[in-house]
Amino acid sequence: MTEPRPDPARRRMRRREEVFRWAFLAPAIAFLLLYFGYPIVKNLMMSVQDYTTRTFYTGESPFVGLANYAAVVKSSVFSTALINTVLFTVGSITGQFTIGLALAVFFKKHFPLNGVMRSLMLLPWLLPMIVSSAIWKWMLDKDSGVVNQLLGLAGVENIPWLTSTEVALIAVVMVNIWLGIPFNMTILYSGLQDIPDELYEAAALDGATGWRAFRNITWPLLRPVVSVVLILGVVYTLKVLDIILGLTEGGPSNATETLATQSYRLSFANFEFGQGAALGNILVLISLVFAMVYLRMTRSGTED
Structure with missing residues (x-):
């Protein structure tokens, strides 16, 4: 047929x-x-x-193979920039995620002016990065900054936030945490809204409240959202440029120099565009490796 x-x-x-x-x-x-x-x-x-x-x-750009990659890796600044990048990323992500998650859990509760306060928390995220860095540079000034003035009321001597090799990276991390909290809070808050309240009510009948409810209900159901937040946060933080340039320009003495700022400096200060591109590709590769490893670990944990 x-x-x-x-x-x-x-x-x-x-x-x-x-x-x-x-x-x-x-x-x-x-x-x-x-x-x-x-x-x-x-x-x-x-x-x-x-x-x-x-x-x-x-119009000539001779082929040099991996010479640009070798040049940037052998550079005396590369190891310092790599370590600073790791410290800056780990410190920023830890602070942003921890505070953002705490605020998301806090705002999940219903209380007066909840929506207004959440809206105000988004202001740091809405400001242009260069504006935020300019404001914080003034606030962290050693002699006339408002931060040192407030610390002076508590008897603390003026801290050279942006001019000391010992605390400059801490200051930059602190500013980046402040900028990243709204993003983490907003995404995590959206994830919390998708968790049914009935689960908490049922758990409360069995005595699982507070930390036990968070550990057994909130965290397992929030893990997919956490994965997205952490991956996006790490990728974004690895390429942070304007905040560091606006606050310290990578100084003092390369104390806040990262792979992103070094790539920018090679391309637009030294005009070594080939080496700048090579360092940028190394940064992209690091981001991809982290994303793949984290996704593999998350997937393995879910299967178990």
Whole structure:
């Protein structure tokens, strides 16, 4: 028995639907290729070329292989920038996530002016980074900053927040924590809203309240949201540039120099665009490795 042939009108309708589907997708695909695909490919090409200001005049950028990568890794600043990047990222993510989660749990409770206070908490996130860094640079000034003035009321001597190699990185981490709290709080609060209240009510009947309810109900159900927050937070923090440049410019004595600021300096201060691109690619690789490892660990923990 032969199968009936598809109706020609139906075939034309399917082809038309397929054309319309691709027509709607085409602008998005073109946008991704133009603004994401091309820069990535261009950056990879620059990282294996001797790409300097001379290239803009001559159009020549000789192929040098992995020489740019070797140059940035062997640089005396690389190890310092790498350590600072790790400390800056770990400190920032720990502070942002811990405080953001605490605030999200706090705002889950219903009380007067809850919505108003949550809206005000978003202000640091809405301010342009360069504006925030300028405000904090004034606040952390050793002689006239409001932070030292308040500490002086408690008998604490003026602290050189931005000019001391011992505390400059701490100051930058502190500012970045302040900027990242609203993002963590908002995403985690949204995740908490999806947890049914009936689960807490049932657990309360068994005596599981407070910390026990958080450990047995809130945390397990919030883990997917936590994964997203941590991955996005780490990727964003690794590439933080404007805050550090606005506060310390990587100083004093490279105390706050990170891989991101070093890549910027190589490209736009030393005009070694090939080395700057190579260091940028190393930073991207670190981000990808972290994301893959964390997702694998999270997936293994969920399966167990």
